[in-house]
Amino acid sequence: GQSLEQPSEVTAVEGAIVQINCTYQTSGFYGLSWYQQHDGGAPTFLSYNALDGLEETGRFSSFLSRSDSYGYLLLQELQMKDSASYFCAVRNAGNMLTFGGGTRLMVKP
Amino acid sequence: NAGVTQTPKFQVLKTGQSMTLQCAQDMNHNSMYWYRQDPGMGLRLIYYSASEGTTDKGEVPNGYNVSRLNKREFSLRLESAAPSQTSVYFCASSLQGDQYFGPGTRLTVT
Numbered sequence: 001g002q003s004l005e006q007p008s009e010v011t012a013v014e015g016a017i018v019q020i021n022c023t024y025q026t027s028g029f030y031g032l033s034w035y036q037q038h039d040g041g042a043p044t045f046l047s048y049n050a051l052d053g054l055e056e057t058g059r060f061s062s063f064l065s066r067s068d069s070y071g072y073l074l075l076q077e078l079q080m081k082d083s084a085s086y087f088c089a090v091r092n093a094g095n096m097l098t099f100g101g102g103t104r105l106m107v108k109p
Numbered sequence: 110n111a112g113v114t115q116t117p118k119f120q121v122l123k124t125g126q127s128m129t130l131q132c133a134q135d136m137n138h139n140s141m142y143w144y145r146q147d148p149g150m151g152l153r154l155i156y157y158s159a160s161e162g163t164t165d166k167g168e169v170p171n172g173y174n175v176s177r178l179n180k181r182e183f184s185l186r187l188e189s190a191a192p193s194q195t196s197v198y199f200c201a202s203s204l205q206g207d208q209y210f211g212p213g214t215r216l217t218v219t
Contacts, residue, residue: 033207042199042210043152087151094159095140095206096167099151 002026004100006088011106012078020073020103022088030091032064032071037102038084046073048091075105083107110135113211115200121217122190130185130214132200140203141183142167143175145196146213152199158183190218 004024012018022032031050035043049055049064049071061074075082085104089097113134122128134141139160144152144167154167158177172194174186183202187194195218201208 031206042212045207045209048207091206094157095203095208096154096157097142097152097208098168099153101151102149 002090002092002098004088004090004098006086006100006103008101009104009106011108013108014078014080016078017074017076018078018105020075020086020088020105022071022073022100024069024071024088024090024100026069026090026092026098028092029066029069030093030095032062033089033091033097034060034062034073035087035089035099036084037087043087046086078107080107080109112136113200113202113209115198115211115214117214118212119215121219122187123219124191126190127186127188128190129187130198130200130216131182132184132211133182134200134202134209134211135181136202136204136209137180138202138204138209139180141177142201142203142208143173143183143185144199144201145169145194146199147196155185155198190216192218194218 006022033048034046037043047062064071085102089099116131142157143155156175161180198214200211
């Protein structure tokens with residue numbers, strides 16, 4: 001089977017940096033994806049890591065350690081609009097995704 | 110480009126009724142997917158289609174059927190709706206792995 005663990009909720013203040021961790025147990029691992037979902041909205045793709053290391057896209061960065069079955073999403077210079085749920089997802093063979101339960105990020109002024 | 114579109118946006122069914130959720134994408138993607146999302150939870154894969162003419166079961170296929178009508182369209186059918194199928198249904202498509210989601214269908218079964 002496959003399982004992903006991520007914190008259910010994180011709170012941070014505007015302008016701060018927050019890290020959302022994800023650990024996984026899976027077979028046939030191809031990579032780790034991150035998605036953002038605002039309340040009432042659809043998930044939107046943020047990043048994908050197939051190899052170890054850090055990938056940076058603007059204020060967002062994502063990290064993967066395959067040997068530790070661990071990754072994280074780093075959000076810098078937090079803005080109120082970053083308040084949303086963030087999902088890590090393992091990509092398997094056939095481009096299938098298995099999602100974690102999601103982390104609800106609340107950004108406070 | 111409209112991306113991934115879904116109809117209807119909202120639907121209320123009585124137990125035992127049937128309906129089909131429609132999904133279409135205009136990005137020329139090969140793969141399409143149907144997920145359900147229950148409150149406060151992640152997405153669970155119902156069915157997927159790796160390419161036109163093929164469909165396969167995902168994690169939670171019971172009570173659903175799908176049709177990949179052509180490369181653009183992938184429909185999800187509930188033959189006899191049950192209250193346990195109350196959920197938000199998302200369709201997604203992908204070309205090389207990154208999945209792009211439609212706006213969702215909010216289904217309530219009473």
